[in-house]
Amino acid sequence: EDKVVQSPLSLVVHEGDTVTLNCSYEVTNFRSLLWYKQEKKAPTFLFMLTSSGIEKKSGRLSSILDKKELFSILNITATQTGDSAVYLCAPRYNNNDMRFGAGTRLTVKP
């Protein structure tokens, strides 16, 4: 059975801290892995990772995929209160379907 495990489930930090969110997966017909940020409503896209070892960056956020060890990490440096959200990882299958992990709830305190 396919599995997506995110850790930690929740995390509380102070502004300026750096956080690392983890996602491990065991899926068949893997194509890519996506990270989303969910605040109040719909998830919003952050990154799509297809190849191992290539870091993707967007401002203070970065992510990398390890297809051999079947995990991905999402880093956020110099966290701000606006980073408070649930961060979701989602493996994408060859047929383009996607399954979400349970998410990591990040709370950034002033």
Add this chain to the structure above:
Amino acid sequence: EPEVTQTPSHQVTQMGQEVILRCVPISNHLYFYWYRQILGQKVEFLVSFYNNEISEKSEIFDDQFSVERPDGSNFTLKIRSTKLEDSAMYFCARQAPNYGYTFGSGTRLTVV
């Protein structure tokens, strides 16, 4: 990137009633998806729809659920006889070529 519009934003219905949730994606996209999220729980896959046919569906998507693209643009999810446990946020999504999915703003369904 154009948004995906969902209507209504919130629907309250009596148990046993039928509901139709609507999604207006941009035309010319072939892949569409419905997901749901029960309050406080993870986002769950319901069904994928490719070229006007169901491509994959989860065990959640039982006979009470159906999807259609009745007029080539709107994309609907119908729940025939709602149950209390159908209360959730329902998201439609379309595939975006270079960055996964674009989600609609969601419909909050409350079954009373």
